[in-house]
Amino acid sequence: MRRILFTSVLLLTGLGLAGCTGSMSGSFDEGVVSPASPPMQGPITDSESGGDLQSGGEQIIVTGNVSITVESPIAAADETARIVDQAGGHIASRTERAPDDRAPGSARLVVRIPTAELTRTLDGIKALGDANETSLDETNVSSQLKDLDARIAALQASVDRLIVLMAGADTTADLITIEQALSERQANLESLQAQKRSLDDQVQLSTITIYFISEKDAPVQQPETFLSGLIAGWNAFVGFWATMLVFVGVAAPWLIFVGLVAAIVLWVVRRSIRKTSSQAPPPTTPASTDAS
Template sequence: MRATARRRWGGFLGTAALVAVLVLTGCSSRDEATNASSAADTAAVGGAADRGSGGKDGAAPKAAEPGAEVPSDLRVDQRSIVYTGSMTVRVKEVERAAAEAVTIATGAGGFVGGDQRTSDTGDAQASLTLRVPADRFNSVVDALAKLGRQERREIKTEDVTEETLDLQARISTQQARVESGRRLLAQAKSLTDLVLLEGELAKREADLVALQARQRRLADLTALSTITVRLVGPETVVMEEEEEEPSGFLDGLRGGWEALLGTLRVVLIVVGALLPWLTVVGVPALVVIWLVRRNRRRRTPVGPFADQPAPVVPAPRNEPPADIPADSTN
């Protein structure tokens, strides 16, 4: 019994020690990976800056020290920027202009992400979603504007440089944690340790896959810009979207007044729907009620003594017979 208990306690202590080693190894690997990724990012940024400026005396760029912070004042060509644009162009022939827009996008190395068209007479229009390389964004927008008469253009940019660098550092850290988990899994000697390490490794791999998916999505947005172009015919009426104004007292007053008018409108609709029924059913009901009340009034006696109560007749007394004296005794 003592030997069995010792073996159980020994297995428990071994599992606890293995978990502690796993946690410490993951933390140290994460710190090392973070420092290494920060140093690599700093070195890459510094090398790109030196190559862009030509350096001094042709000297090679120096690597950044480990743990150094990434500079935030990067040049425009070194930053990760997401470009999105939307425009409305009035053309003579919508189908022909749509075909030319597709040709412009594919010729710039992009593709069509969405295509919606209506060919009604007098109201023909097309809405195209184009994905083009970021370095050809401005040239493609200018080419699309020349398809007809440009009526609206809106371009938005979003700087995601810091998010990109942070995501890259987190991926490096997570990769180091996955590698350390795999090494410890290969050294597992008991079934309990194997199950525990497999669960931890699966969790780390899932986190790594999620980070890599975010990185691919971000890289796609920065590499390919999105342009939404709306082509309308010469007689098509374009409904412009109203810009949202900040809410305030006047907006609240306007909303309350509109709600009151809406309530009154509903009440009038209900009254209008019930009015025919009230006319058909209510009028005969009122006539019947009037006739019933009239008959009741006729049955009630009318005169000077109608309101006087009936005379009260006194009850008879129990008197003895006349031939027997009242005070006689046997």
């Protein structure tokens, strides 16, 4: 009987404690507004975050520079714009120098190319001429995007909770305080969202700067073998005499003009000398006298 009575007391005490705990928990839940739970969303796709974050894919920002020698830089720039447009990208900036008597012109383009189409698109652009230099840099921003996602989710939950509290504010002072806190959190949330959109855009679209130069402006290749050295020497020899012929052609009119002026001056001087000599009196001989 004592054991039964002791067991019954323990059961009643446990039930009483459980009831008190549930009552206190219910009272506490009624006095505190729980944050609104964000709606469940599907898996993050490539178009939403720049890559497949759910599957653990790395988020890479690709930037680079490409230098290409072409016959007509302006025409190559137009063709590049068409190739980039077909790949789903666009031209961020374009600078051109028109050809003149001294140079055939040049072009500089900053293009945004979808990262998935980068290799194929660059191959098509480099096929327009002779690629001199290609450099690509990759920056992994996976951790930054994950950190931004976490901070955005926390701030969004805080904003939702403040909106609910503001709807149930009893006094003007509470309303003003909640509005100030809400404005601050919304500004921070928009700033983080803007940073995430910028990173997503850089991940999805690679930024490549392309320089189109003419053969005249192309870097000189240093000879590495006897044959290439011989060819370079012959080209230098021919180029030297070609330059000399051009110099002679340019200087010929000036040489002819200077020669004519010198001939006229010499003719005038000689004529003056002859005239002066003809007008001079003949020399006189002294009269001879007799010695006697």
